[in-house]
Amino acid sequence: MEKREQLYEGKAKKVYATDDPELLIVDYKDDATAFNGLKKGTIAGKGVINNQMSNRLMAKLEEAGVPTHYVQELSERETLVKKVSIVPLEVIVRNIAAGSFSKRYGVEEGVVFDQPTIEFSYKNDDLGDPLLNTYHALALKLATAEEIATIEKYAFQVNDFLKAFWLSCGVTLVDFKLEFGRLSNGTIVLADEISPDTSRLWDAKTHEKLDKDRFRRDMGGVEEAYAEIMGRMEAHL
Ligand code: ADP
Ligand code: UDP
Numbered sequence: 001m002e003k004r005e006q007l008y009e010g011k012a013k014k015v016y017a018t019d020d021p022e023l024l025i026v027d028y029k030d031d032a033t034a035f036n037g038l039k040k041g042t043i044a045g046k047g048v049i050n051n052q053m054s055n056r057l058m059a060k061l062e063e064a065g066v067p068t069h070y071v072q073e074l075s076e077r078e079t080l081v082k083k084v085s086i087v088p089l090e091v092i093v094r095n096i097a098a099g100s101f102s103k104r105y106g107v108e109e110g111v112v113f114d115q116p117t118i119e120f121s122y123k124n125d126d127l128g129d130p131l132l133n134t135y136h137a138l139a140l141k142l143a144t145a146e147e148i149a150t151i152e153k154y155a156f157q158v159n160d161f162l163k164a165f166w167l168s169c170g171v172t173l174v175d176f177k178l179e180f181g182r183l184s185n186g187t188i189v190l191a192d193e194i195s196p197d198t199s200r201l202w203d204a205k206t207h208e209k210l211d212k213d214r215f216r217r218d219m220g221g222v223e224e225a226y227a228e229i230m231g232r233m234e235a236h237l
Pocket of ligand 1: 008009010011012013014015024069081082083084085086179181191192193
């Protein structure tokens with residue numbers, strides 16, 4: 001499958017058309033942004049790691065019964081995916097308090113929840129991705145009630161799978177963001193990516209951060225953390 005015209009360039013990926021109207025090619029960049037694009041930088045090798053990690057996790061999720069956009073890895077940075085119309089919701093699942101949850105609710109980072117939480121933000125850069133609830137999503141016609149129920153079910157299934165997988169690698173899954181989309185026949189599938197850009201991953205013993213928080217918080221060792229988490233995954237596949 002060959003790349004045709006570039007349809008979109010986002011903060012972390014470029015998206016290309018192919019000869020098949022139902023398929024796209026995504027091309028992962030090393031560019032990193034945080035705080036709604038205010039902080040910009042590059043993380044050398046990130047595109048390769050995020051591409052490969054996302055593909056391996058999505059292949060495993062398919063086996064576990066969660067439909068995804070993943071079709072085929074084409075190169076280190078490029079993947080063939082099913083074209084979807086993205087549901088404009090950022091779906092965030094949390095097992096442990098961190099980031100905006102800790103800030104918003106005044107909870108210390110690291111507090112473990114009795115059960116996972118789910119929240120949605122409106123995927124809209126101009127508005128700064130505001131938090132919203134199901135009623136707001138319905139009022140804005142971002143998705144139907146049935147679609148939201150399906151998305152919630154899949155998001156918790158993804159959490160169950162990823163939590164167990166990362167634990168087997170000696171890694172604690174703190175939280176992550178998912179995006180879903182509709183195929184041309186309306187079927188909801190998991191899209192976008194699952195990577196250290198979109199997840200918080202801590203070493204299970206030391207709680208060392210092995211994700212994009214090292215970039216967001218200027219902690220150093222960013223490339224090393226991405227390489228470390230990829231190595232952990234490869235050792236346990
Ligand atoms: P952003 O748009 O937030 O800067 P990226 O740089 O990751 O993010 O760009 C990738 C874009 O492609 C995102 O807008 C994402 O929603 C979209 N996308 C991801 N998977 C698919 C897919 N299978 N079909 C269509 N669009 C997709
Ligand atoms: N996240 C993401 N994209 C976003 C916002 C959040 O991938 O636009 C991920 C983030 O990496 C973390 C989880 O979602 O794993 C929860 O993020 P949080 O709401 O705590 O926001 P942040 O601290 O990034 O502002």
